[in-house]
Amino acid sequence: MTTSRGNIIDGAGYAAQLRERLKRHVADLKAAHGLTPCLVVVIVGEDPASQVYVRSKGEQTLAIGMESRTIRLPYTTSEAELLNLIADLNAERAVNGILVQLPLPKHMSSLKVIDAIDPDKDVDGFHVANAGRLAVGLPGIVPCTPLGSLMLLQDAMQTYGDSFAGKHAVIVGRSNIVGKPMAQLLLQQDCTVTIAHSKTRDLPAVCREADILVAAVGRPKFVQGDWVKDGAYVIDVGINRIEIDGPEGKKNKLVGDVDFDAAKAHALAITPVPKGVGPMTIACLLNNTLKAFCLQNNLPVPEGV
Structure with missing residues (x-):
């Protein structure tokens, strides 16, 4: 092992390599099955940092050949309306990943909203079911x-x-x-x-x-x-x-x-x-979306995903 100090771990470079691998996997899945993984990002309100993150997620999702949908809701949206939207997305077969951008407005409970997402579509990996799977070593979304x-x-x-x-x-x-x-x-x-x-x-x-x-x-x-x-x-x-x-x-x-x-x-x-x-965070979001897509469609998860 090298004894030098201060070696830089190049996260940007590794993330670019990961996205390229995912892009190839997505193309192979399209060619073999005629299906495209779909990620839906929901954002409530106009938080500037969240807007930047959501835009970047959408761009990178499209860049590797996945379908990207962004649903923008006004700050005045009620918690009940958001929960109804999530229920509709859970039921939509073509949607493989659901991400609700945090933080949410103060009149909404983040825990309640996360808990409403189908754990198999929870590509953030925040649902208590996915946390439990990780804790006991079962397959899940991390x-x-x-x-x-x-x-x-x-x-x-x-x-x-x-x-x-x-x-x-x-x-x-x-x-x-x-x-x-x-x-x-x-x-x-x-x-x-x-x-x-x-x-x-x-x-x-x-x-x-x-x-x-x-x-x-x-x-x-x-x-x-x-x-x-x-x-x-x-x-x-x-x-x-x-x-x-x-x-x-x-x-x-x-x-x-x-x-x-x-x-x-x-x-x-x-x-x-x-x-x-x-x-790496967005690259792994895409990784999780591909994994969720494969599991939902009873397809083998590509090696390394």
């Missing part, structure tokens, strides 16, 4: 960001001739979207897993024990360089906008939950922000 993070780790491990078995993985953050499913995935890879959070005592010391460190707390540059064990793999899930001084005044900059420049002096391999985990 949340996109943890899945993408695992793919990047698997690729890095292969690059450096390493393996997961017996490694201590520390996940900073216990959300249902990233922290908890990431822990389950790493347990399945035979890691010893610690989930750390805001109440963890001596968090820096816990992080220094990690062979694999996953940061998912939503706090810019929270994980300091000296929290990183020499030779660790670091996956930075955070996407935070901060203001910095530039030659023409203040400007926004994207940073992760890890102090990248300080951490890469210790890490064997580390994801940057941007172009790290972020691009």
Whole structure:
């Protein structure tokens, strides 16, 4: 194994390769069965960041040959109206994946809305049924960001001739979207897993024990360089906008939950922000849509999906 430090895990490059593989699979399915996977994204309201994400999801879905539908609802839509729409999409055979863009308006319950989605069409992997399947090791749909993070780790491990078995993985953050499913995935890879959070005592010391460190707390540059064990793999899930001084005044900059420049002096391999985990999230959404399509149509899931 290389002993160099600060090697960059190229999430953008890996995501591009994944999309190309998915594109070939979609073309093969069309040729063999005359069917096209369909992803429906529902967005409620006018949140600017959500609008950008939804547009990008639609563009990338079309780019690999899938059908993309975006349903835009006004902020004033009632929860009952949204639940009725989801029920209709659940019943529509041509729809293989349903994603409701979060956050939802405050008058709606995200848990109730997610629970209404057919688990077999829940391409975000947030439904409690999919969470349960992951927890007990049954086949299901895995949340996109943890899945993408695992793919990047698997690729890095292969690059450096390493393996997961017996490694201590520390996940900073216990959300249902990233922290908890990431822990389950790493347990399945035979890691010893610690989930750390805001109440963890001596968090820096816990992080220094990690062979694999996953940061998912939503706090810019929270994980300091000296929290990183020499030779660790670091996956930075955070996407935070901060203001910095530039030659023409203040400007926004994207940073992760890890102090990248300080951490890469210790890490064997580390994801940057941007172009790290972020691009993998949408690529894995497409991956999940293809998987859902195959399972719904009793077709074999392509290898690697």
